[in-house]
Amino acid sequence: MNLTPLNERFVLHFGEMGSRWGVNRTVGQIYALLFISPQPLNADDIVEQLGMSRSNVSIGLKELQSWRLVRLVHLPGDRRDYFTTPDDVWEIFRTLAEEKRKREVDPTLSLLREALLQEPQDAAEEHAQRRMREMHELIELLTTWFGEVQRLDPAMLERLLKLGTQVTRFVDAASRLGRSKED
Amino acid sequence: MNLTPLNERFVLHFGEMGSRWGVNRTVGQIYALLFISPQPLNADDIVEQLGMSRSNVSIGLKELQSWRLVRLVHLPGDRRDYFTTPDDVWEIFRTLAEEKRKREVDPTLSLLREALLQEPQDAAEEHAQRRMREMHELIELLTTWFGEVQRLDPAMLERLLKLGTQVTRFVDAASRLGRSKED
DNA sequence: TTGTAATTTCAAGAATTTTTGAAAATACTA
DNA sequence: TAGTATTTTCAAAAATTCTTGAAATTACAA
Structure with a gap:
């Protein structure tokens, strides 16, 4: 996992909590990462930072979108999908x-x-x-x-x-x- | 499952909901059964009504007790453990x-x-x-x-x-x- | 169009969780 | 205390869920 110790603890914790909330560990981790990230991330960023497979990230993002907890955004001049959590x-x-x-x-x-x-x-x-x-x-x-x-x-x-x-x-x-x- | 159709649906529903709430299907079912039961039930009653193994019931009841959602009671002249949910x-x-x-x-x-x-x-x-x-x-x-x-x-x-x-x-x-x- | 980048799907394998029967432990009765 | 009823534990089997790489699909750019 490519994170500072501070952020890693946060992400791991939400991974565990995820299971108590009806989503799996991966989904919890992706959400936590997006929540603290200063800018939108694309799927490969997430793969890189959390060290899980590309397909797993794809499935997790779909799930989070179905919960309306993450939002798809596009960055100018980049056709990959980026994701964020709402600010408020x-x-x-x-x-x-x-x-x-x-x-x-x-x-x-x-x-x-x-x-x-x-x-x-x-x-x-x-x-x-x-x-x-x-x-x-x-x-x-x-x-x-x-x-x-x-x-x-x-x-x-x-x-x-x-x-x-x-x-x-x-x-x-x-x-x-x-x-x-x-x- | 030894229940009337009405009660069976209720029990099955709470079994499914259980998983969304961090307990397994069995635990949800046991809770639901106790919730609607007119009198306290012992472990064998539960085995009989839900058709699961005795050990599973034992584990489930332990879990529900740890959540303080079911209460152990004793019936006069019967040394088996009986369980109920609070009335209120x-x-x-x-x-x-x-x-x-x-x-x-x-x-x-x-x-x-x-x-x-x-x-x-x-x-x-x-x-x-x-x-x-x-x-x-x-x-x-x-x-x-x-x-x-x-x-x-x-x-x-x-x-x-x-x-x-x-x-x-x-x-x-x-x-x-x-x-x-x-x- | 064609080619490439990006994403999704899928089936198989891995990991985890659940369920079970048998054995062990505990609690009571005579 | 010995014997029986009752409950719990435990390790193996079963079921379910998760993860993955590869293939398929989709979306875009030239």
């Missing part, structure tokens, strides 16, 4: 959350909704459905909230997060003002 | 978040903090460090907020989530009241 870390976070939602949360919600439409055949199924309903309600609540808050501009979002639990002071007042949102 | 889905969510944090977020924050202490050796490393700092700040902000909000009781948390972006109406007021929390 908030945007990165939002993208990651959206993709995770699309790939994991939404299919789970569909499954649960479908299961809840079935007529339970016995007491055990009735109990199972009750559990599924609880899970469905929780996920629905969390993702609705998240989807809403995610649309705030980063500055507002940051202020909100920094307030933390202080916002609870306003929950009563807000409830009075915003009955319509309550169930 | 909020509690389950909290546990999951805490464990994910402990296993993924905290090690990442340590790595980043350590990297930020190094003296950059050249312009590229300086840029890499700048990126790592941005990432560190974002993760720190998100996890601090989450850790705080997580401590609210479920009822308050639920009200807060249902308000969604309505809380932004109070951000200005809150900022004035709570200067101490701002940076």
Whole structure:
């Protein structure tokens, strides 16, 4: 691996974390390298710096593009494909959350909704459905909230997060003002 | 698999989702089965219902216990180990978040903090460090907020989530009241 | 067009992870 | 304590996933 010790540790760490996040080590490493790179890199740069095969890099880049975590760019007078990560870390976070939602949360919600439409055949199924309903309600609540808050501009979002639990002071007042949102 | 079609679909789905969440298919299935089961199950019940080997169940249950997602209980007059998931889905969510944090977020924050202490050796490393700092700040902000909000009781948390972006109406007021929390 | 650069695909091999049955260990009962 | 029930460990087999070089495809330039 052709990296300074500092960068190598970062890249290796994200390689390991990748596997916990549903992408493989290689994909994690490519992402990490692009994230810290001062300029866009082409596939051969990545091969050179990470010491993996050209085909592996090609597959990894495809995967990262499907996650919208890396972006294809072109440099003037060079017809190779170059890749970067978005500059704004908030945007990165939002993208990651959206993709995770699309790939994991939404299919789970569909499954649960479908299961809840079935007529339970016995007491055990009735109990199972009750559990599924609880899970469905929780996920629905969390993702609705998240989807809403995610649309705030980063500055507002940051202020909100920094307030933390202080916002609870306003929950009563807000409830009075915003009955319509309550169930 | 000895399950009704309804329950089988649920269990299979969570088996698949398991892999995206850093546990294997078996572990996901065992968890799903326990989640919807009306009473605690012992290892042989699980073997019987999911059709996997006894040793696999033993390993899976160990893993789930290490995540604190299943709980060992004993039934009077039966010395086998029985397992359940907690009743409250909020509690389950909290546990999951805490464990994910402990296993993924905290090690990442340590790595980043350590990297930020190094003296950059050249312009590229300086840029890499700048990126790592941005990432560190974002993760720190998100996890601090989450850790705080997580401590609210479920009822308050639920009200807060249902308000969604309505809380932004109070951000200005809150900022004035709570200067101490701002940076 | 034709030739070359760049990227992707693919099938085989390598590596890793999962699953299993058998044996070992542990925990209880009589 | 001896005997049995229960759980865990472990090494091998099975399954899956990852990686690769070579070939095929695509995209461009002359």
